[in-house]
Amino acid sequence: MTGILVALIVLTIVLVAAFLVRPTITARIEGKILAFAALCVLPALCIAMGMSFHMQRSEQTKFCISCHSMEAYGKSLYIDDAKHIPAQHFQNHRVPPDTACYSCHTDYTIFGPFKDKLAGVKRIYLQYVSTPPNPITIPGGFKNAQCLHCHLGARAFQENPVHASIMDTLTSNQMSCLTSGCHDTAHDVTNISHEKVWKPGT
C-alpha cells in the first residue's frame, strides 16, 4: 500500500516537473490533456489515497500509543490479569490486536470513524500545544453501546442470568457495564507499575 502510493506520488512529481521544465509541451492538444492529468487528476488521486492511508494508520494500536500520554494505556494491554477488560480482550484476540484501541473506542456509527479523526486532531492539539488533562477521561463517559456492538445478541452475553435480568438498563445505557462489581477494571493506569505483566511467547 505505502509502496504503490509512493510510486504514484513520484510518478506525478516527475510529470509535473516535466511541465515545469518544458511548458511548451502544452502547446499541443495531447500536451493539454497530459497537463490536465498531471496537474489535476493525479494530484487529486494522491490526496484521496493519502487520506485513506492516514485514516487507516490512525486506527492502529501502535499509532495510538505513539503519543506519549497513551503509553501507559498501551502497557495496560499486557497486564497479566483477566479482570482487566482491555488486556483480556487484547491478549485473547477478542479485539483485533492491530486495531485494539480503535475497536473499543470508536463509536460504531456511520460518521463514527470521521468523528474519531476530528477528536484525534483535538487531542494532538492538547498533546503538543496545550497540555493533556490529568487524569485523562472520555467525554461523556464510556458508553455501553461500545461493548454491546460486539456482545449484544451473543449467546454467552444474552444467556448470562445477570445480563438477562437487567438487559433493558444495559441497552439504554442507564447502568454502565463498568459499574463497580461488574466489569469495573479497565486500564487502571494508576496502578500499572505494580501489575504483573504478560510477555507474549513465554
Place this chain on the structure above:
Amino acid sequence: MKFNQIGMGQFFRASSVLIILGLLVEIVSLLWFHPLSFVLFAFLGAILIGLGMVVYLASLVFAAIPISGNRE
C-alpha cells in the same frame, strides 16, 4: 496576446511548484510514523496540492478570457 501568454505561463509554473512541494510533503508524512504525520499531511501537504490544482484550473479559466479581451 503575448502578454497574456506570459501570464498563463506563470500560473502554470506556480501550480507545478505548489503541487510538487505538496507531494514531497505527502511522501514525508507517509514515511514518518508520528502522531503529527497526519497533521502534516492534512494541513500542509493536501493544502499545497489542492492550491496547486486550483491555480491550474484558474489558469484554464483565464486562458479563455483573452478572446473577449482582444476585441477592445
